Amino acid sequence: MTDTAAATAPKAPERPGRLREFWFYFRENRGAVFGLWIFAAFAFCALFAPLLSPYDPTEQFRQFTLIPPAWQEGGNWAFPLGTDPLGRDMLSRLIEGARYSFFVGIVVVTVAASGGILVGLISGFAPKWIDTIIMRIMDIILAFPSLLLALVLVAILGPSLTNAMIAIAIVLQPHYVRLTRASVLSEKQKDYVTAARVVGAGRLRLMFITVLPNCLAPIIVQAALSFSTAILDAAALGFLGMGAQPPTPEWGTMLAEAREFILRAWWVVTFPGLAILVTVLAINLMGDGLRDALDPKLKRS
Amino acid sequence: MLKYFASRLLTFVPTFLGVTLISFAFIRVLPGDPIIVMAGERGLSEERYRELSEQFGFDRPLVVQFWEYFTGVLQGDLGQSFVTKKPVWDEFFALFPATLELSICAMVFAVALGLPAGVIAAVNRGKFFDRALMSTALVGYSMPIFWWALLLIIVFSGNLQWTPVSGRIDLIYYFPDPTGFMLIDSLTSGQKGAFASAVRHLVLPTIVLGTIPLAVIARQTRSAMLEVLGEDYIRTARAKGLSPGRINGIHALRNALIPVITVIGLSVGTLLAGAILTETIFSWPGIGKWMVDSIFRRDYPVVQGGLLLIAVMVMIVNLTVDVLYGVINPKIRKR
Numbered sequence: 159m160t161d162t163a164a165a166t167a168p169k170a171p172e173r174p175g176r177l178r179e180f181w182f183y184f185r186e187n188r189g190a191v192f193g194l195w196i197f198a199a200f201a202f203c204a205l206f207a208p209l210l211s212p213y214d215p216t217e218q219f220r221q222f223t224l225i226p227p228a229w230q231e232g233g234n235w236a237f238p239l240g241t242d243p244l245g246r247d248m249l250s251r252l253i254e255g256a257r258y259s260f261f262v263g264i265v266v267v268t269v270a271a272s273g274g275i276l277v278g279l280i281s282g283f284a285p286k287w288i289d290t291i292i293m294r295i296m297d298i299i300l301a302f303p304s305l306l307l308a309l310v311l312v313a314i315l316g317p318s319l320t321n322a323m324i325a326i327a328i329v330l331q332p333h334y335v336r337l338t339r340a341s342v343l344s345e346k347q348k349d350y351v352t353a354a355r356v357v358g359a360g361r362l363r364l365m366f367i368t369v370l371p372n373c374l375a376p377i378i379v380q381a382a383l384s385f386s387t388a389i390l391d392a393a394a395l396g397f398l399g400m401g402a403q404p405p406t407p408e409w410g411t412m413l414a415e416a417r418e419f420i421l422r423a424w425w426v427v428t429f430p431g432l433a434i435l436v437t438v439l440a441i442n443l444m445g446d447g448l449r450d451a452l453d454p455k456l457k458r459s
Numbered sequence: 460m461l462k463y464f465a466s467r468l469l470t471f472v473p474t475f476l477g478v479t480l481i482s483f484a485f486i487r488v489l490p491g492d493p494i495i496v497m498a499g500e501r502g503l504s505e506e507r508y509r510e511l512s513e514q515f516g517f518d519r520p521l522v523v524q525f526w527e528y529f530t531g532v533l534q535g536d537l538g539q540s541f542v543t544k545k546p547v548w549d550e551f552f553a554l555f556p557a558t559l560e561l562s563i564c565a566m567v568f569a570v571a572l573g574l575p576a577g578v579i580a581a582v583n584r585g586k587f588f589d590r591a592l593m594s595t596a597l598v599g600y601s602m603p604i605f606w607w608a609l610l611l612i613i614v615f616s617g618n619l620q621w622t623p624v625s626g627r628i629d630l631i632y633y634f635p636d637p638t639g640f641m642l643i644d645s646l647t648s649g650q651k652g653a654f655a656s657a658v659r660h661l662v663l664p665t666i667v668l669g670t671i672p673l674a675v676i677a678r679q680t681r682s683a684m685l686e687v688l689g690e691d692y693i694r695t696a697r698a699k700g701l702s703p704g705r706i707n708g709i710h711a712l713r714n715a716l717i718p719v720i721t722v723i724g725l726s727v728g729t730l731l732a733g734a735i736l737t738e739t740i741f742s743w744p745g746i747g748k749w750m751v752d753s754i755f756r757r758d759y760p761v762v763q764g765g766l767l768l769i770a771v772m773v774m775i776v777n778l779t780v781d782v783l784y785g786v787i788n789p790k791i792r793k794r
Contacts, residue, residue: 189594297470298477301770301777303732306750310485310766313754390603394736397605398751413606420609421617431606438601446597 183451190447196440203253204260211250215407219245224423240425242416248425251407252433258408259389259437262323266388267381269327274334275377279365281335282342293339296332304329308391312400319402322395329391330384337380341373375452382445386438393434409434463785471778475771476529482767483528485759487521537764542756547764551746556639557627558738558745562730564661565669570723573673574712577680577719582707584685592677599674604733608667608740615663622659625742629656668737672726679722683715690714717784724780728773 184190203210219237223245228235239248281292299307304326311325345351346369354368395401396410404415409430416426503511512518531537537547576596580589615622623629627641634648642661645653687693688711696706734747742748746765753761 189597294470294473294477297474298481301474301478301774302481302766303728303735303769303773305732305735306766306769309735309751309754310762313757313762314485386601390601393603394605397736398739399755410603410605413609417609420613424613427606427609427613431603431609434603434606435598435601438603439598442597442601 180451184447187447187450189443190450193440193443193447196436197444200256200437200440201260203256207254207257211253213247213250215246215251215254216405217246219247221245224419224426226423227425239429240423242412242426243419243423248429251412252409252429254407255409255412255430255433256437258319258402258406259392259434262319262392263385263388265323266327266330266392267385270330270384271334271377271381273327274331275338275370277331278335278338279342279370281339282346283361283365292335296335299329299332305391305394308395309398309400312395317400317403319392319406319408322392322401326388326391330387333380333384334377337376338373341376342369345369345372378452379445379449382441382448386441386445389434389441390438460785464782467778467781467785471774474774478770478774479529479532479767480525482763482770483525485763485766532767537767538760540761541758547760550749550761551765551768554745554749557641557743558734558747560640560642561661561664561668561737561743561745562734564665565730566672566723568665568669569672569676573676574680574719576677578684578707578712580677580681581684581688593681596674596677599670600678602670604667604670605736605740607670608663608737611663611666622663627657627660627744628653632656664737664741664743667740668730668733671729671733675722675726676719680715680719683718684711687711687715721780721784724776727776731769731773
């Protein structure tokens, strides 16, 4: 345990070495590698959805409504995972749904992380009173349960996937602010920062070039974990009717549409949820591996 | 100690003000004029509109309105629901026991399974049990609980017909509810089968709501136990020849509990967020469902008041955890 901690300490000489070292530790965690593969498949589905899906996800085959999966009695190999109540192909809709979830994850994490890092940096470097104000504002946002706040924000902005993403990004952002600020405050004490300041580095250079790269490890881990939170929350909002609107094949929205059929057609309920679970699980596995490889300090949790 | 307590309390005040300000701001930012929404399909004359806007104080400056709202909040006046015309405060506390009962059951479920799972995993570190338990915990942690609820309904309500799909108790039972907790009230009512019915209604929502806290507690207990098991005093205990059960159960677990208790305290927010989904799916008449329904009905005073009360509750719990943590661990106090 302590050996690995010493080896991954940020003493690594140059970039390629550091990357290879990271991969060495990441590879050790078999779950993380497994998660990475699933995530790659998910990303592949998202990128090439129109090529992969057998049908248009909104095309309705009226004579084939609620067909069970192919291996079940009454199934049809033309629709491997069956069809939904409107006769749309489940497989095509699930593949298309990967697009929305992937998109949500990328956008939410980018917005929340860049905003949060910037505010956190400012908070760490600014005079105490600004820092206090920023942290109180973050406390206020964190006082609301995230899903509830997102729900109310979407109610204000109007239900749509874009607004759901904005709401989730706002709700997730304080975590980045706190994380960045905490790392900045501890890095600022260190000798190399003092050295840079003595040499005459300006404040902006200190913030973005000297300190920020050394704060990135926990932020990257947080980014991976909030990618999965974003997907879950967007699906939950879709499920409550406050996210993507039908007929969008977003996984949460699909579940909401399928609710009344749960006792008659298990497949319309099972597959979209399974897709969410597998994706989120893969990302969380990857996140655990990332944390172990990047941030030996956090290894115990 | 007092100084620490005072400083924690001082940060509470601006946060409370901010939370009030945000929930106040929501009603002004929401699309659509609240008075027109309230009038509904019928519409209303210009005269009546002015009358109502005067009655609600919408015609006065925002600062004055906020001051009145804020002083009202301090006196427990959160306005009236547009739909039921009842005070928001009364509605909230009429429904709150249902959410509290569900949350307590979910937490008991999570702690009762999560603590032993974490301890077993830590003691068997790296072995089969550890891997199996931690993989399960990760699955639970990644679970979209609204889907989990639907799956459980398919299996236990649909195929096995063991549990009902919605509500808190079968409609054939009727009794007064002095405590608001269905488990207690059904027991004291003395009606045959009422308690069993309440339990059957409670099982699935409890599992659904407790799943994520269960996973978090199991993971946290394991890591806290692992850390403690590496300490010198555990080696000493082992050298003294104490039994493994005594070492793990008494020496290690007790010291590992501190971070675990923090996690339990901090998951109150998670529970309330989960209650929104769980209560909606199981038609559980609690705060979560009430909030969702009010959002859809555009019942602004309810959304506003509910948001504020929930946030204040989360803040109070967090403050309590903070203070308790300071009591247990003097190192924190000095910071």
